[in-house]
Amino acid sequence: MSEIANCILDVLPEVLSKVLNVNKESVKLLIESGKLRITSTPDPKLGDYGISLHVLLKTIEKDKWEDIGSVLSEELYTVTRDKCWVEKVNFINGYVNFTVNYFNMLEKLVDSFIKGNLREELTSIGKGTKVIVEHTSANPIHPLHIGSGRNSVLGDTYARLLRKLGFDVETRFYVNDLGRQVAILAYGVKVLESKNISRPKDFKPDHWYGVIYALTHIIIELSRLREEVNHELSKFLDLCANLCMNILSEERAESIPREMMFAICEITWKRNLKIEALRYARFLYTKLKQMKNMGSNDVFGLLLKTLENLKNKVKEYSEYVKAERRLALYYPDIYNALRSGIKDHKEAEVEISKLMSLAEKEDPNTVSLFRRISEDVLEGFKQTLQNINIYFDGFDFESSNEILNEAHNVVNELLKTNYVKIVEGGAVEVDLNAASKDHDYIKNLFRPDQAGRFIIRRSDGTTLYITRDIAYTLYKFRKLKAERVYNVIAIEQAREQKQLKAVLYMLGYSKEAENLHHFAYEMVHLKGMRMSGRRGIYYTLDEMLVDNKLLILQKLMEKERTPDVTKLANIAEKIAVANTRGVLLSVDPGKVLVFDPRKISEMEYGVIVEYAFVRAQGIIRNLWNLEFLDDQSEVLSEALELTKKIYKTDLSIEEKKLVESLARFKNILIESYNEMKPNKILEYAVSLSLDFNKFYEKHPIISERDESKKSLRILITILTLIALSELMDIMGFPKLRKM
C-alpha cells in the first residue's frame, strides 16, 4: 500500500497543478500536511485507493467537477499506469480513485517472500542494536494472575517482534525481593516453619506461597482492623453519650426525630450491657443521611463522619473475614499454624520491620530466607510462563549487592547536584520542581503536571524502591550494555518511570534517558470480581490455561467418533496457549482489559489463526506430500517453479483481498513496533486468517484445471503460510500441523 501510495503522491503535484491550474508548491504543501492523502476506498467497486480533492475543488462550481475529473483521471492514468501498478483511474464526487493491478502486486510479494529479501528488509530496522526488554517482574509472593499475564504476553510478544526486526534483544525479569510484601511472606513462612509445616511436593510453589502470603496478610489486617473498629466504635458511643445528655435538654430537641433521640439514649444506657452497637450505628447512619441539613451542623456532622469511618472499617473487616474463611476452609493446616503463631498486628509489624531492615543490611540468614522464598516462587513462575512459551534471558535480584551498592552511589552522586538535599528528619529528597526550572527536558517529561519531589533515601539510611530502580536502570545500560531499554510496566507506574528518566538526566545520562522507554499497559479487570493478591483473590494464569484447555478438549472430542484422548489433549493444550496469549494480546495496551472467565470460550483469537495455518498446510501436504514446517526449502523451490507457470490474469475479489492483506505484512510489523502496540500483530493475523478462509472457500486450488490459476492460488497459499508462520513466531503461538 505505502509504495503504491508514495508512487502516486510523487506524480500528483505535477498533474494537479496542470489540470486544476493551481500552484505546484501549494499542492506539495497540502500533501506534506496530510490534507491530501491516500486512503482505502469504502468499496472495491469504487477502486482500491482514493484521494479526496475537496480541498482543491471547493472553489470550483460543482457542475464543472465532472469535466475536470475526467481530464484529471486521464492524465493521472497515463503517468501512473506503468510505474505505480495502476490499472484504472476514475473520478467520483470529488475523489480520484485508483484501481490497482493486483497481479503485479502479487509478483512483488513473491519476490519479497519467496525469493528472499524479506528477512533483510526486516532486520535492517534493528541493525543489531542491543535492546533490553524488562517485563513481568511480578512480586514473588503469589502466582501470576491475568494482570501479570498481560504484562508477560505484551512484553514477550514485543521482544519477539524486536528480534524479528533485527534487534539484539535480551529479556530480563526484575525480582522485587526486598519489599514489605516479601517481608510479610517471609514472616509467615517463619511462623509456619517454626511449626514444622512445609510445602507438599505436589503443591506448586507459587500457589503455596500465595496462600501463605494472603493468610498472613489477612490475619494481620484483621487484628489491626478489629482494633480500629473498636476505636471508632467507642468514639461513636462517647458521642452518643454526649448527645443524650446535652442535646435532649436543649430546645433543639424538638427538631430531632423522636426515634433517633431514643436510639441515641438507648445506646448510651445499654453501653455496658453487651449491646449490638453496630446495629444502632447502622440505624443512626441511615437516619442522619436522610436529614441532610442536620448532618452539616456541628455535633451531628461529627457523628455522621464517625459513622462513615466506622462503616468503611467494618466493610473492609468483613471483606477480610470472608477471604479468611475461604482460605481457612481449604488450607486448615496453614491457617491454624499462622493463626496461632501470629499474636497480633503489633507484634507482626515489629517482626516484619525487623526482617526488612535485616534484609537491607544484608544479614546472611535473612537474605538467604528471602532468596529461598523468591526463588521458589520464581520456579513456579517459570513453569507457568514456559507453558505459554515465555522464557527469560536473565533474572536480576533487587537484593543483589550490585543493585544495593549502586543505589547508595546514586544517592551520593545526586547529593552533589543542586536539586537534591537532606530534608528535615534526615531523609534525602529530589526536587524535580527546582530541576525543571533549569531543564526543559525534565519539565517536558511531566508537563502539564508539576514534576514534584520524591524521597530517595529514608532517614534511617535505607534506600527505596525507586532508588534501587535507578540503580537497576544504570545496570541495564552499563553492565548489560543496553543501547535501548523497554520497561514493560503497568501504566500506574507512569510517574515513577518519568522520575527515573529525570534522575538519569540529572546524573548526566541524557542519552540513556532518551533511550529508556516505558511500555505502559492498562490494568486487567475481572468481570464481577475484584482481584486482590492481598486477600488471595485472583484468577491465575495457570487456571486460565487449564480452563481453556478443558473447553477445547471438549470440542475436539465431540468431533471424533473414537477420540484418542492423549493426542487430543496435546492439541488442546497448544490451542489453549494460542487462545490465552491471544486474549491477553487482543486489546490495545492503553485500554483497560475487562476479562470475564465465564466467557473464556468466546475468546478464540488463537484458534482462528491456528485453523487457517493448519488448513493451508493441508493443501501443501496433499499437493506435494511436503510438510511446510519440516520441508520449507523444498516448498519454496516448488513455489519458484510455479512462478514460471502463471500468466497475467485478473484476480477474483477474494484473491485481491488476500493479496492486499499480505502486502500489508511488513508495514504492520513496523507500525506495531513504532507504536508499541503488539495487539496490531494479532489483529492482523486474525484478519489475514479470515481472508484466507474466504479465499479457500470460494476457490478450488488443487483441483483447479487452469494451470495458471492453480499455480497462482498455490502461490497465494504459500505466501499466507509464510506470513502466518512469521506472525505466530512473533506471538509465541505453537505451530500446529493438524487439529
Place this chain on the structure above:
RNA sequence: GGGCCCGUAGCCUAGCCAGGAUAGGGCGCCGGCCUUCGGAGCCGGAGGACCCGGGUUCAAAUCCCGGCGGGCCCGCCA
C-alpha cells in the same frame, strides 16, 4: 485540589495522533450451505444516539472547548 487515560450495537474490539465516501472485525442471535483441497468453515440477515452539548471545516467517531460516566497517578509503599 492537580494531572493522565478511556467511553463505538446485547457483549468485546479496530479506526482517533496524521479529519474524507456506506464506521471494519469478532462473540452471541436468526436463516441458508449435511462438506470434490479438513465445517473450529463459508454465505445472508437483524442489531449503531460513534457518551452529551457547543465550536472549527467543503467534510468530524477523528481536531478544539465545556460537561457527564469509568479507570489510574500525586507515600520516608513497592
